[in-house]
Amino acid sequence: MLDVNDLERIRQMVRTAAIDELMSRFNDVSAATKADGSVITEADYAMQHRLQDELASQWPDFQLLGEEMSAAEHQRLLANPGAGLWCLDPLDGTSNFAAGIPFFGVSLALIRQGQVLAAVVYDPARDECFSALQGQGAWLDGEPLVAQAMPETLKASMAMVDLKRLPESLITALARRAPYRSQRSFGSVALDWCWVAAGRCQIYLHGGQKLWDYAAGYLILREAGAAGGLVDDYHGDWLPADSLTPRIAIAATHEPLLAQWREWITQHLED
Structure with a gap:
């Protein structure tokens, strides 16, 4: 499975793709509405296609389940995840993105046998990257992220x-x-x-x-x-x-x- 070096490669992959595919479109957004009423943009599709290709080139044994796939495809992939399944939201906060509000991100997780093993969440507006490996901890921009037990009430x-x-x-x-x-x-x-x-x-x-x-x-x-x-x-x-x-x-x-x-x-x- 993935180690800390793999996680760093993924962080860099997601960051570079988000800068290229999301931030380049942030001030010139063309949005549409999906059947469920949620907003979709060209950036959602561009980010999903790019990461799908790049992840497959590095980890060909893992499939990818992306938000912008069909419901039938989601069900097929989760029922038959193979060696591992990337789970991707290419643009989490699309409504904010389309409205020019700088609060959105990319969410990528690796799931195997029902367990989430690795995670990267990148905020391109702030250039902040959160990540984690199951059983090994969490990080913010490569530094350990440890929750504080405050406040008490x-x-x-x-x-x-x-x-x-x-x-x-x-x-x-x-x-x-x-x-x-x-x-x-x-x-x-x-x-x-x-x-x-x-x-x-x-x-x-x-x-x-x-x-x-x-x-x-x-x-x-x-x-x-x-x-x-x-x-x-x-x-x-x-x-x-x-x-x-x-x-x-x-x-x-x-x-x-x-x-x-x-x-x-x-x-x-x-x-």
Whole structure:
């Protein structure tokens, strides 16, 4: 499998491709709307095609599952992943990109036998690269990334919450009596996970993420020592990160804070 030298090669590959294919188009975006209502641009396709070709040239035994493939192709690849499966979101935060908002990224993970083994999330607007190897740690621009066990309470925390996909009762509870100090929603799921790992926000909630949204960021968060995971419902146990079914994401910078956050969420689901 991949080692730290391979990970550095991937970081450089993703960075160079993002500068060429994304940043060159950032101020001249032509966008369209997909069948599900989400935004798509030429940059999404260009980035996916480029990384698919470059990854295949270096690791020919691994297939690639990209967001901009068909649902049938997604299902076929996940059912028959072979020696390993790259999972790519070529432009996470396309709506931001199309609107000229500099918060978007590239998310790439390697999945084998249901486990996420390696991850790279690159933010070309800030030239920041988050990465991780399963069991070996996480890094930000090549330096170790270690989550901090602060703050200790929800009241002192900054939250990253996407309200769009949450139950109405929970949205109402958050609007009326939010338990945290402040709230943000930036529009790039992959970077959300990484920013919690880096302590820029301390608690996280998102009601519906797909595999290419969370695979890389989830590994980075866990390898940094932060706490969190994926569930099918708000009361459920943590699930493995290898399904095409959209998942709920709940996270915090450390376990005691995560326990407070999950307790508050479940208490206010039916308010």
